[in-house]
Amino acid sequence: MLARWCSYSSSSISYSSSSSSSNSSSNSSSSSNSRILLLLLVLVVVVVVVVVVVVVVVVVLVVVVVLVVVLVEVVEVVVLVEVVEVVVVLVVVVVVVVVVVVVVVVVVVVQIIAEVTEKEVKVAN
Secondary structure, three states, X not given: XXXXXXXXXXHHHHHHHHXXXXXHHXXXXXXXXXXXXXXXXXXXXXXXXXXXXXXXXXXXXXXXXXXXXXXXXXXXXOHHHHHHHHHHHHHHHHHHHHHHHHHHHHHHHHXXXXXXXXXXXXXXX
C-alpha cells in the first residue's frame, strides 16, 4: 500500500512539474504575442501619423499655391512665383523624408517581430 502511494505521489509530482513547465512556455508565448501586438500597434500609429502629416503638408501646399495664384493675378507680382517654387520643393522634400522614415520604421518593426518569433520558435523546440 505504501509503495503504491509513493508511486502515485511521485507520478503526481512529475505531472505537476511538467504541467508548470508547459504553463511557463505558454506564458512566454503569450508574452511574445503581446510584444508582437504592441509592435504592430506602434507600427499602425506611426503609419497613421505619417499619413496625417502628409495630408496636412499637401493641404498647406494647395492653399499656398492658390493664394499665390490669386495674388499674382490681383497684384501681378512675379516674385511670388519663385516663392511657390521654393514651397513646392520644400513640400516635396518633406514628403520624401516622411516616406523614408515610414519605410525605416516598418523595416525595424518587421525585423523585431521576426526576432521575437524566431526566439519563440527556439523556445518551443
